[in-house]
Amino acid sequence: MRPLLLGTFAFLMFTIIVLPSLIVRGLELAGPVPEPPREEAAGLTLGVFQEQTGEIVEMPLEDYILGVVAAEMPAEFEEEALKAQAVAVRTFALRRLKAYGGQGCEKHPGADVCTDPAHCQGWLSREEQQQKWGLVNYPRFQEKLARAVNLTSGLVITYDHELIDAAYHSTCAGHTEDASLVWGQEVPYLVGVPCPYDSDSPRYTDEVSYPLVEVAARLETQVAVPAAGGVGIAVDMAVLEESETGRILKLQAGEKTYTGREVRERLDLRSTKFRWELEGENLVFTTLGYGHGVGLCQYGANGMAKEGRSFREILQYYYRGVAIEALPGT
Incomplete structure (x- = not known):
């Protein structure tokens, strides 16, 4: 009789105490996607012209970066490639940020940047990300991109301690190109480099x-x-x-x-x-290839990441002579 009573007591304890905690834990794991990282120390925001609505929306820098990475790079890519993209996106945006002495968006003078990928950088809202990835993949990809942005928070690319023009493109097809041959202006860090890493690009x-x-x-x-x-x-x-x-x-x-x-x-x-x-x-x-061929090759970056290269190594390969530095106050 004693073993039966002990067994019954143990079952009741599991049902009353342990099982509810497991259910709660499971709900937490499947709970809402974490909020995108924010530049808390610097509190930076920028004015983004939304091409679809024709409005300028003020948003935190890191929220903007996550939306750009979602638009510009496949979420299936390796984490180090996504981190490299996040740093390039942040640098691109800050170089244009009026509060940082940038010229803003030439196409839309009242904004710092716009969501036209042909002019500034593409950008996806949370709703658009969900449409792109689907309901099943959305939580996983959103968390993955948020992690890449968060782990590089505040990091930018500089040349002689100045923000670079962080150009990037999809696929270079074996070799990136000199900026001088594409845009007619020599840029010391935007010179062509061999790229044997993008051969598996579907856009090759x-x-x-x-x-x-x-x-x-x-x-x-x-x-x-x-x-x-x-x-x-x-x-x-x-x-x-x-x-x-x-x-x-x-x-x-x-x-x-x-x-x-x-x-x-x-x-x-x-x-x-x-x-x-x-x-x-x-x-x-x-x-x-696909794109202008200058700067970071995205599929090349993913190929390098697959070989174990860090985001710093990737960035310093495609942007020659640069440093990866933290923004003041971050």
């Missing part, structure tokens, strides 16, 4: 086809000419100048001359590292 190569008449319309010049011997057609386009990395710097199309960047924009190509081939009455363009 792309192909797009346009009818010849559409190419002519977009380039505002006739590109189809009679072929030699008068049979068939040929394409009146030629590369006039390209960089050592294979990116087109200058191109002749019909009677006009364009920069590779202009052709990329007019034809909506993924990069200036492209070639073309005539197939019937269509021009098929094959591109390597």
Whole structure:
């Protein structure tokens, strides 16, 4: 009888005391996503022009950074790559912050930055993050990104103790590019480096086809000419100048001359590292890489992280001669 009584007592104690605590603990683990980290020491905020609403919203710096990382880098990436991205995003934003002596957003003068990725940096609200990742993945990814931002809180990239212009892009396809060849201005820390780390990028190569008449319309010049011997057609386009990395710097199309960047924009190509081939009455363009190719290569950063490189090593590889420093007061 005594063992039975002891067993009954133990069961009651487990049911009354232990089981409720386990349930509460389980609810805590599945509870709300932690709030994004904040720059408590500095209390920095910035004015963000929201492209969708046309309004300028004031928000804490670190909240903004988390939203940018969510928009600009896949949440599936390695933590060290996400940390590198967070530091680059913070540096990019602070360099433009009016309170830090920056010029603000040229496109929207009343704001420090905007959410147009073609002009400043992309940004996703919590609702947009949830739509992007889905209800199941949202808590995990939000916590993962918050951790990357929090672990690098207050850290920025400097060159000679000045904030750098932390340019970044998706995929460089083997080698990043000098800023001078893309934007016409030499920047000592934005020089091309070999990048064997982005070969697994799904954006490494792309192909797009346009009818010849559409190419002519977009380039505002006739590109189809009679072929030699008068049979068939040929394409009146030629590369006039390209960089050592294979990116087109200058191109002749019909009677006009364009920069590779202009052709990329007019034809909506993924990069200036492209070639073309005539197939019937269509021009098929094959591109390597995605983006301008300057600064941090995001898929390269993830490749380096997979090899065990730290976020500091990643940043100092793609941005030459820089230091990773803490903001005063953080």
